Amino acid sequence: MAGTPSTTQPAMGGGGSGPNLLRTRTPRSVGENAIRVSLFVAAAISVITTTLIVLSLLRETVAFFGDVGATEFLFGTKWTPQLAGEQQSFGMVPVLVGTLYITGIAMLVAVPLGLLAAIYLSEYAPPRVRKIIKPILEVLAGVPTIVFGFFALTFITPELLRPLLGPEVQQSNQLAAGLLVGLLVLPTIASVAEDAMTAVPYSLREGAFGMGASRLIVSLRVVFPAALSGIIAALVLGASRAIGETLVILLAGGSGQLLPQIVTDPTQASGSMAAFIASTATGDAPTGSIEFETIFAVGFTLFVICLVLNLLSIRLVGKYRQVYE
Known part of the structure; x- marks a missing residue:
């Protein structure tokens, strides 16, 4: 018993080899x-x-x-911050409706096309075809947004919308802006959704094929539900991208500086919150003026909207996430 400490002490402290290592x-x-x-x-x-x-x-x-009172800003229906005197009004409902209107048109374009493209690339396309189509699709997301805006001004409105809807379509209109923003958002939705569907284990597909299911049934009833969390994230990411888009809406949809009333006609100009910020923050508004502060108020509101969308995305992804071993 007495020799035990003398034996163990050098082992722990003799040269300090353990701690030194x-x-x-x-x-x-x-x-x-x-x-x-x-x-x-x-x-x-x-x-x-x-x-x-x-x-x-x-x-x-x-x-x-x-x-400016918060009630007037959040619930007012007349948006004329650039005017002076009694004509000046700060009700942001028209510009908010314009933002959501254009975003809705964009999502109507981007969601079905993006999800169909994701299903094709994930479930139908041969590997060689996927390697060609997916990079081309992602290149579309790298095109400068101002190019989309000029494309709307020179082709979408004069060559496509006016022959279909009539000459009363304004040069800048919500429909052209929504269509172009939808094309801009489409690669994001398609790429993220395709990655989520590709990550689904192939054993789930093999089990469904073994029970006699067709490729379409496997895609829609097996792979799609299994990748739902990633698909939801793709949709919310696309919506956030559409809400914050600036140059396309500024050129194709209008600036939104003056909206005395809510515009619901897609052939008329409206603009969005981001377009208003871009068109107003050009140095014309004196620092410290109410017009200058309006830019930040609209920007903060836009920030809150995008934050809420991302928090909703996190909640939905956590709810529908499926973990496979």
Whole structure:
């Protein structure tokens, strides 16, 4: 019994080999620590940037609501912030309706086409065809948005909409803006949804095929439900992209600076919240003026809408997520 401590003590402390091995720095441990620090810095920069953006929007927004009541801003139906005197009104319902109207048209275009493209690429296309079509589809997302805007002005409205709907279609209109935003959002929905469907284990497909199901039934009743969480994320991501689109709507749909009433006719100009910010923040509005503060109030409202959409996406993804071993 007396010799036990003398035997174990050198093993733990003789030369300190155990602790020294843990403290020894190797090239691998140094590299891992550097990677860990780099990832932390990247995450911290993202958080700090988002916080600074919110604070910059919030400061001017609070000043705006000191001059304009929240009820008038959120529920007013006349949007004329650029006018002066009694004609000036800050009811954002018309520009909000314009934003949602154009986004709705865009999603009507992007959702069916994007999901059909995802189903084809995931379930029907041969590997060689998929390698060709998917990069081409994703290139569409890299086209500058101003090109889409000029495409609407030079082709969609004069060559497509006016021959179909008549000459009363305005040069800038909600329908052209919605169609182009839908084409702009389509690659995002198709690519993310296709990735989610491709990630579904092939054993589920084999089981359905073994029971005699056709490829269409397997795609719609097996793969689609299994990838539902990723598909929902693709749809919400596409909707957020459409709501925040600026240049296409600014050129094709209108700026939204003056909307004395709600515009529901898709052949008329309306604009959106993002287009209003882009057209107003050109240096004409004096710093500290109510027109200048309006830009930040609209921007903060747009930020809240996108935040709510992303929180809804997280909740839905968590609800419908399926984990496979």
